[in-house]
Structure formats: C-alpha cells, structure tokens
Amino acid sequence: MTKIDEIAAAIELRAYDRFEVRRESNFSSDEHSGDVSPIVLSLRRKGRETGSRTILVVQARNERESLRKAFMISADARDSLAEPEASDLYMIMSIDGVSDQDAARIETDDRFCRKYVLREGEDALSLLDRSFLVSGQGESQLTVISDPFRVALTSVAEAHPWVRDHVEWWRGSLLSGDGSGELVDRLLETAREGGSYGNP
Incomplete structure (x- = not known):
C-alpha cells in the first residue's frame, strides 16, 4: 500500500x-x-x-x-x-x-x-x-483553542446588542466544520425563517 x-x-x-x-x-x-x-x-x-x-x-x-x-x-x-x-x-x-x-x-x-x-x-x-x-479528541482541543473566538463574538454583542441572541448560533455554525457552501445554506435558511436563530 x-x-x-x-x-x-x-x-x-x-x-x-x-x-x-x-x-x-x-x-x-x-x-x-x-x-x-x-x-x-x-x-x-x-x-x-x-x-x-x-x-x-x-x-x-x-x-x-x-x-x-x-x-x-x-x-x-x-x-x-x-x-x-x-x-x-x-x-x-x-x-x-x-x-x-x-x-x-x-x-x-x-x-x-x-x-x-x-x-x-x-x-x-x-x-x-x-x-x-479532526477526531473527537481534536475537536475538544479545537474548543479550547476557539475560546478567543467566543470572546470576540461577546465583544461584538456588547457593541451591538441585537447580536446577543445570535452569538451561540453563529459560533456553533462557524465551528461546525461545515464547508462554505453548507454554511451559506444554513444562513439562508435562517434568513428565510425571518431571523429566528436556533441551535445549529
């Protein structure tokens, strides 16, 4: 081989x-x-x-x-x-x-x-x-590494209060491992639902 x-x-x-x-x-x-x-x-x-x-x-x-x-x-x-x-x-x-x-x-x-x-x-x-x-273990490591990402999103939410309800959904979507096409599909689906964000 x-x-x-x-x-x-x-x-x-x-x-x-x-x-x-x-x-x-x-x-x-x-x-x-x-x-x-x-x-x-x-x-x-x-x-x-x-x-x-x-x-x-x-x-x-x-x-x-x-x-x-x-x-x-x-x-x-x-x-x-x-x-x-x-x-x-x-x-x-x-x-x-x-x-x-x-x-x-x-x-x-x-x-x-x-x-x-x-x-x-x-x-x-x-x-x-x-x-x-990435394997399951790698995903745990990725979560630790991504903490600065959560901090950045929280800062955005503090500056723009309308973002607060969407921070966790955005973070979960962006860290999901979905490709760009899949991510766009998810965002469009949310837009069609009138901006009602749920858990990814």
Whole structure:
C-alpha cells in the first residue's frame, strides 16, 4: 500500500460517521499531471442532497516540476467543479523528503485550494487532526483553542446588542466544520425563517 493509499483509507475511516464518501474515477488531469496521479475523494455530509467537499490525495517528489504538476492538478480540479463545491477543494500531499519549513510554506499557499502536507514522522490520522476531519479528541482541543473566538463574538454583542441572541448560533455554525457552501445554506435558511436563530 502506498502512502497516498494509506491517507485515502484514513480519510474514508475518519469521515465514515459524518460523510458519504465516494472515490471519483472520472477526474482527469492528463494535460498536466504526468506521473503525479491523485486519488480523488468526494465527501458529502450525510442527510444533505447538495454540497460536497473534494479531497485530492497526491504523491509528489520534492522537485519543482513534480510540485508544479501537483498544483496544476488542483487548478484543473477547481476548474472542473461548480460553486460552491469549488470553494471546498482540499489537497493532501505526501512529498518525498520535504522539510517542515517547505511543508509549512506550501500549506500557506492557498491558491486553487487548501493544502495539507504530511510532515516527517507524522502519520495520516495526525495529519487529518489538522483538517476539518479532526477526531473527537481534536475537536475538544479545537474548543479550547476557539475560546478567543467566543470572546470576540461577546465583544461584538456588547457593541451591538441585537447580536446577543445570535452569538451561540453563529459560533456553533462557524465551528461546525461545515464547508462554505453548507454554511451559506444554513444562513439562508435562517434568513428565510425571518431571523429566528436556533441551535445549529
């Protein structure tokens, strides 16, 4: 089993409870990919008819041309997706011999999609804990980290009293892990209900 096979299997395992996971076989990027062939996974939250996230799992060499091909694959994938799915595109990369510094640089480049690079000594599940597929333990850590977010929302509510009834709903929605399309759907649904905010 290759490294990207391991990562794809970890995604399927981690996503099982929340998402319907499908491996896409009709994605083609022959023009740019060369020897860089992605595993393409589509994740749709269970119980939803629309809105899916696409994950490209790519093995690349730590060479300029190989990395360029990987980035072009993400560009091709984004071009092939309609909104809002195009905004929910992710690429997980296994790069031979990449340094932590170079991995961090690649991850901060959000052209075409959000990127995650497997680090030296990191396993697939640990990598997923840095993504929207965070485990239960990771979600607890995320709650602790997000306390400044609650403070910021409380400050907004103090400045704008009409916000007070909506703070917890907004916080829950923004931290739910929903993609941008799903989040917009929820906000529109609330607007149609006349601004009656409930628990997410």
